[in-house]
Amino acid sequence: MRLGKVSKGAAPTLGGAGGDATAKYGVVKDTDLARQKYLEAKRILKSKMEQEQRNSRANSLKIQTIYRKIMRINKVDGLRKEIEILSQNHERDVDRKDAIIQMLDRDLEEAEDQFGMALRAHLQNMDKLIDLQDSRLLGLEQEFESELVALESEFNNERKQIVTQHSREVGELNDIMNAIDVEESEREAEARQEHEQLREEIRNKNLEEINVLRITLDTQIEDLEQMFETAHWQYLQNTDQRTTEFKSLTRKDQELSKEIEQKIRKIDRLQSSLQHWRMKISQNVKECAQRNSNLQEEKNGIQAHFQNLKSRMNKFRSTQKSRLSELTKNANGSKNLLKDKCDLAERILKLSELGRKMETEQEKVTPFYVSSVEGEIEKQAEAMMQKAKEEGEPSKAGGDDVEVTPLHSSAWSETGKPVGKWNHLDQFWKKYNKVLLDALAIEKEEEKLKKENADLQEILKQYFDGISVNDEVLQKANPLFVTNFKVNLNKPMAVRREETKNMTFVEANAVVNQQKMGTMLNR
Structure with missing residues (x-):
C-alpha cells in the first residue's frame, strides 16, 4: 500500500514511509471512534426523546381523562x-x-250572569221603547189628521177668496180695456180730421200755385206768339225759305206746347207729391228725433247697466275663482288630512289586532285594570262641585253636565253616561300605561338575561380554554385546575404579566413537539 509520494531526485527511505502510515492510520481510527460515539449518543438521545414524547402523550391523556371526569x-x-x-x-x-x-x-260564570241580566234589561227596555213608539205614532197620527182638516178648511177659504178676487180683477181689466178702446177711437178720429184739414190746405195751396203758374205761362205764350208773328212777318218778308222753316217750327212749337202742357201737369203732380213728402218727412223727422233721443237715452242706460253688470260679473267671477281655489286647497288639505287619519286608524286597528292576538286570557277577560286613584279623584271632583254649588259658582266639569250633540263624536261609560271631553282617552291611557310597564319589565328581564348569558358564555369559554391546548391557553392559568377540590371556573381569567427580568426560555425542539401533540389531539 502506497501512502506517500516519493519526491523527485531523492532516494526513498523505508523507515520514513512506515512512520507516516501509522500516524495517518491512528488519526483515521480516532475519527471513526469519535463518529461512532457521536452516533451512539445521538441514538440514545433520540430514544430518550421518543420515550419522553410517549410519556408526555400518556400523561396528557391521563390529565384529560381526569379533567373530563x-x-x-x-x-x-x-x-x-x-x-x-x-x-x-x-x-x-x-x-x-x-x-x-x-x-x-x-269570571265566565259572572259574565254569563251579567249577560243574562243585561239581556233581560234590554228586552224590558225594548218593550218600553216599543210602547212609547206606538203611543208616539198614535199622537202623531191624531195631530196629522187635525192639521189636515185645518189645512183643508184654510185651502177652501183661500180658494174662494182667490176666485172672487180674480173675477173682480177680470171685470176691472175689461172696464179698463173698454175705456182704452174708446180713447183710442177718439184719438184716431181726431188724427183723421187733422189729416183731412192738412190735406185740403195743401191741395188749395197747390191749386193756387198752379193757377199762378198757368197765368204766367199764358202771358209768356201770348208774348211769344206776338213775337213769333212779328218775326214771321219779317221772315216772310225777308225770305220765302224761312217761311217753310217757320211752318215747321210752328208745328214743332205746337207739339212742344202740348209737351209743355204735359210737363206742366206732371210738374204739378210732382210738386203736390213733393209737398206731401216734405210734410211727411218733417213729421217723420220730428217723430224719429224724439224716438232717437229716447233710444239714445235707453241705449246709454243699457250700456251703463251693461258696464255695471260686467264689472259686477268680473268681480263675482274673481271672488268665485278665489273661493274655488281656496275650496280646492282646503279640499285637498282635508283629503290629505283624512287620508292620514285613515292610515293612522288602519295602523291603530292593525296594531290592536296584533296586540289582541298577544293578549293573555286575563287581559281578554278584563282588558282594563281598575285604577286605585280613580275613586279618590272622583271624590275630590264631587267635593269641588259641591263646594262650587254652595258658593254659587257655575261648574264647568261633570259627567252629568256633558252635552251630547248629533253629528259630533261622543263617548259613553259602562254605566251609560256620557264621558267628558278630557276623559275620552282614559281607557287608552290605562292600556298604554300597562303596556309601558310590561315593556319596562321585559327590558329589565332582558338585561338580566343578557348579563346571565354573558356570565355563562364566560364560563363556557373558560371551560373550552381548559380542555384545549394552544399557545394562548398555555400562557394563562388553567380554569379547570383543581385546587383543594375547587375549580377556578367562576374566577376571572388570569392574565400573565410580562416581566423583563428572569425570563424563562423554552427550547425550540420542545415547542415543536408540543405543537405536534396539539395538532394530533385536535385531530
Missing part, C-alpha cells in the same frame, strides 16, 4: 340542580295556570 361530575350536579329548579318552576306554572283557569271560570 371532574367536569362530568360537576355538569351532572349542575344539571340535577337545574332539573330540580325547572321542576319547581313547572309546578309553580301549573299551579298558576290552574288558578288562572279557576279565576277565568268564575
Whole structure:
C-alpha cells in the first residue's frame, strides 16, 4: 500500500514511509471512534426523546381523562340542580295556570250572569221603547189628521177668496180695456180730421200755385206768339225759305206746347207729391228725433247697466275663482288630512289586532285594570262641585253636565253616561300605561338575561380554554385546575404579566413537539 509520494531526485527511505502510515492510520481510527460515539449518543438521545414524547402523550391523556371526569361530575350536579329548579318552576306554572283557569271560570260564570241580566234589561227596555213608539205614532197620527182638516178648511177659504178676487180683477181689466178702446177711437178720429184739414190746405195751396203758374205761362205764350208773328212777318218778308222753316217750327212749337202742357201737369203732380213728402218727412223727422233721443237715452242706460253688470260679473267671477281655489286647497288639505287619519286608524286597528292576538286570557277577560286613584279623584271632583254649588259658582266639569250633540263624536261609560271631553282617552291611557310597564319589565328581564348569558358564555369559554391546548391557553392559568377540590371556573381569567427580568426560555425542539401533540389531539 502506497501512502506517500516519493519526491523527485531523492532516494526513498523505508523507515520514513512506515512512520507516516501509522500516524495517518491512528488519526483515521480516532475519527471513526469519535463518529461512532457521536452516533451512539445521538441514538440514545433520540430514544430518550421518543420515550419522553410517549410519556408526555400518556400523561396528557391521563390529565384529560381526569379533567373530563371532574367536569362530568360537576355538569351532572349542575344539571340535577337545574332539573330540580325547572321542576319547581313547572309546578309553580301549573299551579298558576290552574288558578288562572279557576279565576277565568268564575269570571265566565259572572259574565254569563251579567249577560243574562243585561239581556233581560234590554228586552224590558225594548218593550218600553216599543210602547212609547206606538203611543208616539198614535199622537202623531191624531195631530196629522187635525192639521189636515185645518189645512183643508184654510185651502177652501183661500180658494174662494182667490176666485172672487180674480173675477173682480177680470171685470176691472175689461172696464179698463173698454175705456182704452174708446180713447183710442177718439184719438184716431181726431188724427183723421187733422189729416183731412192738412190735406185740403195743401191741395188749395197747390191749386193756387198752379193757377199762378198757368197765368204766367199764358202771358209768356201770348208774348211769344206776338213775337213769333212779328218775326214771321219779317221772315216772310225777308225770305220765302224761312217761311217753310217757320211752318215747321210752328208745328214743332205746337207739339212742344202740348209737351209743355204735359210737363206742366206732371210738374204739378210732382210738386203736390213733393209737398206731401216734405210734410211727411218733417213729421217723420220730428217723430224719429224724439224716438232717437229716447233710444239714445235707453241705449246709454243699457250700456251703463251693461258696464255695471260686467264689472259686477268680473268681480263675482274673481271672488268665485278665489273661493274655488281656496275650496280646492282646503279640499285637498282635508283629503290629505283624512287620508292620514285613515292610515293612522288602519295602523291603530292593525296594531290592536296584533296586540289582541298577544293578549293573555286575563287581559281578554278584563282588558282594563281598575285604577286605585280613580275613586279618590272622583271624590275630590264631587267635593269641588259641591263646594262650587254652595258658593254659587257655575261648574264647568261633570259627567252629568256633558252635552251630547248629533253629528259630533261622543263617548259613553259602562254605566251609560256620557264621558267628558278630557276623559275620552282614559281607557287608552290605562292600556298604554300597562303596556309601558310590561315593556319596562321585559327590558329589565332582558338585561338580566343578557348579563346571565354573558356570565355563562364566560364560563363556557373558560371551560373550552381548559380542555384545549394552544399557545394562548398555555400562557394563562388553567380554569379547570383543581385546587383543594375547587375549580377556578367562576374566577376571572388570569392574565400573565410580562416581566423583563428572569425570563424563562423554552427550547425550540420542545415547542415543536408540543405543537405536534396539539395538532394530533385536535385531530
